[in-house]
Amino acid sequence: MSTVKRVLKKVWMFLFQFRYFFMKLGISILTLCAVVLLSFILIVNMPGTVIDSFAMQLSIQRRISMEQAMILAKQMLNYDPDASLISRFGVYIQQLLQGNLGISIKNNAKSVNLILKELLPRTLFVSSISLTISFFLGTFLGSRTTWKRNSIGSKLLDGYIVTSNAIPDYIIALILITVFAFRLGIFPNQGAYDAMILPGFTLPFILSLFFYATLPIMAYVFSQLSFWSMQMQGSALGVLGEDYINAAKARGLPKRIIVRKYLKRNAMLPLVTQLAISFGVMFGGAPLMESIFNYPGIGLAFSQAIVERDYYVVQGILLFVSVIVIGVNLIADTIYSIVDPRIRRSA
Amino acid sequence: MNDTSAVKYNFIANLLEKIRKFFKNVVRVFFGNRRSAFGTSVIIFFIVLGVFGPFVFPYSTDISMLDQLLPPSWSHPFGTDLWGRDVFRQIVAGTSDVLAIAFLAAIFSVVLALILGMFSGIVGGVFDKFIMFLTNVFLTIPSLPVFLILAALFTVDNAVSFAIILSIFSWAGMCRSIRAQIISLKERDFIQICKVMKMSKGHIIFKELLPNVGSYILINFIIVMKNAITGSVGLMLLGVASFEPTNWGAILTSAKNNGALINPNSYMWLFAPILCIAIFQLGVIVLSKGLDDTLNPRLRVM
Numbered sequence: 001m002s003t004v005k006r007v008l009k010k011v012w013m014f015l016f017q018f019r020y021f022f023m024k025l026g027i028s029i030l031t032l033c034a035v036v037l038l039s040f041i042l043i044v045n046m047p048g049t050v051i052d053s054f055a056m057q058l059s060i061q062r063r064i065s066m067e068q069a070m071i072l073a074k075q076m077l078n079y080d081p082d083a084s085l086i087s088r089f090g091v092y093i094q095q096l097l098q099g100n101l102g103i104s105i106k107n108n109a110k111s112v113n114l115i116l117k118e119l120l121p122r123t124l125f126v127s128s129i130s131l132t133i134s135f136f137l138g139t140f141l142g143s144r145t146t147w148k149r150n151s152i153g154s155k156l157l158d159g160y161i162v163t164s165n166a167i168p169d170y171i172i173a174l175i176l177i178t179v180f181a182f183r184l185g186i187f188p189n190q191g192a193y194d195a196m197i198l199p200g201f202t203l204p205f206i207l208s209l210f211f212y213a214t215l216p217i218m219a220y221v222f223s224q225l226s227f228w229s230m231q232m233q234g235s236a237l238g239v240l241g242e243d244y245i246n247a248a249k250a251r252g253l254p255k256r257i258i259v260r261k262y263l264k265r266n267a268m269l270p271l272v273t274q275l276a277i278s279f280g281v282m283f284g285g286a287p288l289m290e291s292i293f294n295y296p297g298i299g300l301a302f303s304q305a306i307v308e309r310d311y312y313v314v315q316g317i318l319l320f321v322s323v324i325v326i327g328v329n330l331i332a333d334t335i336y337s338i339v340d341p342r343i344r345r346s347a
Numbered sequence: 348m349n350d351t352s353a354v355k356y357n358f359i360a361n362l363l364e365k366i367r368k369f370f371k372n373v374v375r376v377f378f379g380n381r382r383s384a385f386g387t388s389v390i391i392f393f394i395v396l397g398v399f400g401p402f403v404f405p406y407s408t409d410i411s412m413l414d415q416l417l418p419p420s421w422s423h424p425f426g427t428d429l430w431g432r433d434v435f436r437q438i439v440a441g442t443s444d445v446l447a448i449a450f451l452a453a454i455f456s457v458v459l460a461l462i463l464g465m466f467s468g469i470v471g472g473v474f475d476k477f478i479m480f481l482t483n484v485f486l487t488i489p490s491l492p493v494f495l496i497l498a499a500l501f502t503v504d505n506a507v508s509f510a511i512i513l514s515i516f517s518w519a520g521m522c523r524s525i526r527a528q529i530i531s532l533k534e535r536d537f538i539q540i541c542k543v544m545k546m547s548k549g550h551i552i553f554k555e556l557l558p559n560v561g562s563y564i565l566i567n568f569i570i571v572m573k574n575a576i577t578g579s580v581g582l583m584l585l586g587v588a589s590f591e592p593t594n595w596g597a598i599l600t601s602a603k604n605n606g607a608l609i610n611p612n613s614y615m616w617l618f619a620p621i622l623c624i625a626i627f628q629l630g631v632i633v634l635s636k637g638l639d640d641t642l643n644p645r646l647r648v649m
Contacts, residue, residue, distance in 0.1 A: 031484045166628035168577040171621050182609045284489030288581050303585050306495045318492050
């Protein structure tokens with residue numbers, strides 16, 4: 001008895017170390033449930049005419065009668081308006097657990113999984129590059145300008161931050177595409193790569209990928225840079241008052257070393273969680289940005305699906321993107337709690 | 348007889364004095380430094396433009412193909428659009444719409460954030476946990492896709508429904524910070540003293556706690572206004588929200604969809620709404636910074 005108790009206590013003590021992680025995991029799962037519920041509501045509210053038009057499309061394509069097509073459509077979509085709400089939800093969850101996000105009802109019954117597989121890499125490509133550039137450049141500028149409060153560079157940065165806050169990112173995108181694609185003709189105005197080049201792991205293809213992604217990346221970086229430098233300034237201002245900075249100054253260390261090793265490293269710590277949040281923000285902003293640049297990523301597919309009322313694609317992309325964002329948030333929180341033990345203990 | 352009139356006079360004098368003080372305070376807060384003075388002037392300018400502008404510069408939807416895409420001139424300060432209509436007058440006519448969406452969205456989200464944040468800070472317990480979970484959900488789910496879905500599910504055609512959709516996602520962050528502030532205020536000495544003195548809950552909430560989060564709310568009200576304009580124009584650009592054709596976002600959308608990106612003659616049509624959005628946003632941001640300087644004592648000391 002006592003040994004069992006002791007083992008249980010040990011297990012408990014072991015798990016107790018990770019209570020912060022488990023708490024976050026629980027919240028993430030609950031958030032995921034909320035998203036699933038939202039997308040289910042979307043599907044339930046789908047008007048019946050959508051199914052009719054899908055069946056019509058099927059009957060023309062497959063040369064079958066309308067009745068057969070109707071049955072086939074309902075089968076393909078797992079759509080059964082006569083069943084009770086609970087059993088429909090059960091079927092919906094079952095499909096999700098099997099990894100089936102549904103099929104497009106406008107685009108030749110293409111499965112949402114396939115759409116995601118094709119388009120997600122492009123969105124990830126653009127957003128990860130722009131996030132990396134803006135994060136490192138922003139933290140660099142932020143820490144530099146905090147160290148020299150009244151320099152010209154700091155004033156310039158302040159002006160830039162205010163301006164880029166005032167202009168929404170999609171307007172930057174509009175201006176960039178007008179100037180660089182249509183007026184000067186330097187960059188392409190649509191597409192993800194040159195159609196003349198055969199896709200593959202070759203240098204010309206990779207270069208054309210970068211070339212076509214330049215304008216979207218520029219637009220993202222322009223709007224994100226101000227956010228990161230602002231966050232960094234705020235964070236660095238707090239670090240600047242710490243004793244170890246004064247101690248480093250007193251030890252006569254060169255400014256370069258203090259900024260790089262003491263100021264920047266400590267101030268960057270809280271920004272790690274922000275990184276995940278802004279990843280989510282970028283995914284959220286993708287529909288607008290990609291539809292302005294006609295960049296065939298997941299955002300463009302989403303906004304087209306919304307306009308065409310392609311309910312299953314909307315629902316599938318929303319679910320998938322939410323899973324990514326929630327997962328990234330969870331990972332960031334966990335990393336942050338490992339890097340900064342104070343967070344873990346306060347939970 | 349004499350006494351009552353004296354009392355009455357006193358009462359009116361007191362009232363006048365109070366009103367005078369109130370306005371003095373308003374002027375001190377909104378024109379206290381250069382930044383807030385600039386921001387307030389910009390906002391007042393747009394409000395005046397929205398309220399009186401349509402009477403001074405009436406806008407007619409008549410199409411005249413002779414005036415297609417005219418360059419800026421004295422009679423058409425921002426040129427004309429593809430159908431020969433004056434862009435400046437369209438913008439003037441749309442100002443009140445834009446402002447209405449922004450103000451309504453700010454009011455809805457601030458009220459929601461304030462009520463939920465204060466409740467969850469004061470009550471605590473399970474309710475607090477639930478509200479914090481809700482805010483977590485709203486902060487994690489990417490907002491624009493959900494905006495899109497909501498806009499597709501419900502027909503968005505007036506300022507109120509637009510404002511409701513926009514405020515659904517802007518209350519969560521504010522709610523969290525109000526709750527955090529309330530919790531830290533609750534432990535401060537002056538609230539403890541109020542409790543010891545057995546003052547009523549209403550007094551503590553409305554006279555002690557609320558004024559202390561007031562400055563935060565004011566600044567956030569302005570920031571939510573800015574975000575509402577950004578969000579509403581974005582929704583219009585994607586074509587999910589049908590709205591007054593004179594709304595700045597609608598002008599921008601129709602310019603974009605009618606080849607203004609390619610045709611250099613119609614650049615003014617495209618950039619006029621962009622300019623207005625940028626100036627308004629700039630005013631709002633500068634005002635929020637100015638207010639931060641005036642109202643936030645921590646910064647004032649530094």
